[in-house]
Amino acid sequence: MSDVILRVSGEVASPQAMTYEDLASLNAEFQIPDVSEFAPSRNGRAVWLQGILDAAGATERAKFLGLHSSHDNFHASIPLTEVRERGFVIYQCNGEPLPREKGGPARFFIRDHAQCKTDEIDECANVKFVDHIELTAEKGFDNRPEDEDEHAKLHQKEQS
Numbered sequence: 001m002s003d004v005i006l007r008v009s010g011e012v013a014s015p016q017a018m019t020y021e022d023l024a025s026l027n028a029e030f031q032i033p034d035v036s037e038f039a040p041s042r043n044g045r046a047v048w049l050q051g052i053l054d055a056a057g058a059t060e061r062a063k064f065l066g067l068h069s070s071h072d073n074f075h076a077s078i079p080l081t082e083v084r085e086r087g088f089v090i091y092q093c094n095g096e097p098l099p100r101e102k103g104g105p106a107r108f109f110i111r112d113h114a115q116c117k118t119d120e121i122d123e124c125a126n127v128k129f130v131d132h133i134e135l136t137a138e139k140g141f142d143n144r145p146e147d148e149d150e151h152a153k154l155h156q157k158e159q160s
């Protein structure tokens with residue numbers, strides 16, 4: 001059996017523990033065979049957030065999308081309505097599970113995201129190594145960089 005790469009919990013009717021195969025077998029209408037269509041200069045295969053939310057049955061109370069990476073303790077919590085139809089999870093590249101150096105095994109991405117720190121829905125919310133999606137009624141934990149300094153440090157860490 002394959003490893004669970006993405007859990008979905010919180011304001012959902014049926015919490016999920018999804019493997020690579022689970023993501024790949026979500027309905028074809030939710031699959032993005034080539035993400036470069038929505039994320040220029042990125043490649044790979046993804047699934048729209050909506051497909052994941054449907055599988056879990058997001059409740060009416062769900063207002064924020066929590067994106068957690070336990071790999072490097074990076075977290076974002078963003079308004080759900082604004083990303084419902086713009087967010088996707090990249091899980092494959094060149095026919096293989098998305099490698100760690102590309103933010104795998106699962107990487108969140110927002111179509112037409114704003115530049116870092118200019119909006120709630122910014123590039124910083126494109127959480128890499130995302131292993132837990134948590135739907136909440138109120139804004140949850142978020143440790144995205146708050147100023148230039150923190151941001152610069154983070155990118156330095158990413159490159160080392």
Ligand SMILES: Nc1nc2c(c(=O)[nH]1)N[C@H]1C(S)=C(S)[C@@H](COP(=O)(O)O)O[C@H]1N2
Nearest residue numbers: 069072074116123124125126127128129154
């Ligand atoms: N897990 C995790 N995801 C992360 C980060 C991080 O440090 N850890 N940095 C964020 C920030 S600040 C930015 S701008 C983008 C950069 O994505 P890229 O490395 O694919 O260009 O990833 C975001 N996702």
Ligand SMILES: [Mo]
Nearest residue numbers: 116123124151
């Ligand atoms: Mo960022």
